[in-house]
Amino acid sequence: MIRLPHLLALIALPVLLAAAASAGQDRALWPEVPKAIGTPHPEGNEYWRRHHPDLLRHDRDLTLRMGDRTVRASLRQCLVCHAVTGPDARPVAAGDPGGFCAVCHEYAAVSIDCFTCHKATPDARGLRVIEKARAMGNTPETATMIADYLEALQKGTAFAPQPEATE
Amino acid sequence: MKQPTPRPDAVPPSRRDFLRAGAAVATITLAPGVTLTAFGGSAEAEADANHRWGLLVDAGKCDPDCSACVSACSQENGWHDTGHPETDAQWIRKVDLTEIATGRELSLPVMCQHCESPPCVDVCPTGASFRRADGIVLVDKHICIGCRYCMMACPFKARSFIHETVPDADKRSFAPRGRGTVESCTLCVHRVDAGRVPACVEACAATGHNAILFGDLNDPESEISKALAQYPSMALRDDLGLDPGVRYAGL
Numbered sequence: 001m002i003r004l005p006h007l008l009a010l011i012a013l014p015v016l017l018a019a020a021a022s023a024g025q026d027r028a029l030w031p032e033v034p035k036a037i038g039t040p041h042p043e044g045n046e047y048w049r050r051h052h053p054d055l056l057r058h059d060r061d062l063t064l065r066m067g068d069r070t071v072r073a074s075l076r077q078c079l080v081c082h083a084v085t086g087p088d089a090r091p092v093a094a095g096d097p098g099g100f101c102a103v104c105h106e107y108a109a110v111s112i113d114c115f116t117c118h119k120a121t122p123d124a125r126g127l128r129v130i131e132k133a134r135a136m137g138n139t140p141e142t143a144t145m146i147a148d149y150l151e152a153l154q155k156g157t158a159f160a161p162q163p164e165a166t167e
Numbered sequence: 168m169k170q171p172t173p174r175p176d177a178v179p180p181s182r183r184d185f186l187r188a189g190a191a192v193a194t195i196t197l198a199p200g201v202t203l204t205a206f207g208g209s210a211e212a213e214a215d216a217n218h219r220w221g222l223l224v225d226a227g228k229c230d231p232d233c234s235a236c237v238s239a240c241s242q243e244n245g246w247h248d249t250g251h252p253e254t255d256a257q258w259i260r261k262v263d264l265t266e267i268a269t270g271r272e273l274s275l276p277v278m279c280q281h282c283e284s285p286p287c288v289d290v291c292p293t294g295a296s297f298r299r300a301d302g303i304v305l306v307d308k309h310i311c312i313g314c315r316y317c318m319m320a321c322p323f324k325a326r327s328f329i330h331e332t333v334p335d336a337d338k339r340s341f342a343p344r345g346r347g348t349v350e351s352c353t354l355c356v357h358r359v360d361a362g363r364v365p366a367c368v369e370a371c372a373a374t375g376h377n378a379i380l381f382g383d384l385n386d387p388e389s390e391i392s393k394a395l396a397q398y399p400s401m402a403l404r405d406d407l408g409l410d411p412g413v414r415y416a417g418l
Contacts, residue, residue: 060309064305064307064309065214065297065299065307066214066299066300067214067215067299067301067356067360069357069360069361076340076341079340093335115335116345116346116347117308117333117338117343117344117345117348118338118340118343118345119335119338119339119340119343120335120338121335122340123339123340126340155361
């Protein structure tokens with residue numbers, strides 16, 4: 001049985017949708033992907049949007065099973081450039097609402113399992129790099145600094161010593 | 168596994184050093200009929216069958232009142248007590264022994280023994296429990312279903328199951344751990360791959376006890392191989408013939 005409030009809601013829904021669409025078409029129809037810091041992917045954003053699941057899945061096996069720490073798609077590295085700063089000035093966990101991954105994944109209704117185990121925010125040193133990069137703005141020096149940090153992550157030099165517990 | 172589509176040729180080689188000059192081609196078998204082919208990869212840091220990483224614990228040098236190795240492991244990998252001693256994670260624990268006949272007391276750390284023939288790998292129904300080419304036994308949490316057969320199979324009680332959600336602040340970016348999967352000592356694989364020693368070994372050396380030695384069992388020139396050749400040592404539960412990578416002296 002359809003009760004009056006339900007009926008009203010059904011009538012109001014198309015009106016609201018139309019209003020939202022006219023207010024800002026891009027906002028209403030597509031997720032607003034947060035801007036990243038650092039050098040853009042040379043393959044282009046479209047390539048990464050389409051292929052990131054395959055890249056991550058393939059490279060995780062290389063790292064875990066063969067010990068290859070120089071893989072291209074490493075979650076740790078993604079989180080540095082793609083950190084989204086929350087209202088408390090700290091990075092939002094990538095899988096939480098507002099986080100880089102969640103923006104599209106919520107839109108597409110695809111759940112993310114990565115962050116059940118993986119850390120969803122950059123480590124302490126990554127945080128310092130992000131803070132510095134934001135202060136420096138989009139300059140070649142910023143890009144170099146981020147690239148150096150990513151390289152350190154690959155080589156494992158960023159592992160030592162562990163300041164993370166005091167984050 | 169589906170191979171990712173090759174990237175556009177415009178990728179500069181510097182990006183991830185993927186198109187390294189003289190890149191090696193490696194193929195590993197994930198399951199019968201399913202192979203994973205990799206191009207490139209660094210020569211020295213990878214899991215490599217020429218190495219077999221191991222530990223030598225000298226019970227004579229281990230101080231019964233010291234647990235620096237345990238706290239270092241906990242700090243490094245982000246596991247700690249949650250107030251449930253029966254089910255809490257124990258990647259490494261201190262075990263105190265008393266010889267009944269003589270009253271001689273001993274204390275030694277016990278962690279995953281990184282067996283050459285690991286029972287945890289034999290029983291795993293999904294292939295999540297595996298042994299790397301360099302002898303490090305790990306859990307692939309991507310495919311672990313949390314059945315805990317490996318925990319029952321392990322004669323050293325080295326594995327634990329994560330019962331509670333791990334808060335993001337406790338996680339380490341290089342040591343993923345999450346609820347519903349089994350975990351154990353990884354021999355600090357992230358450090359080993361970077362050419363460093365495990366956290367427990369570093370912490371033990373920092374206290375001055377030097378009771379744990381880390382090294383390559385396959386290299387006759389390594390410190391650990393020389394020590395093993397010179398002094399008597401044994402494996403825990405030697406009767407099982409598992410050939411652990413962790414050896415004990417002074418038991």
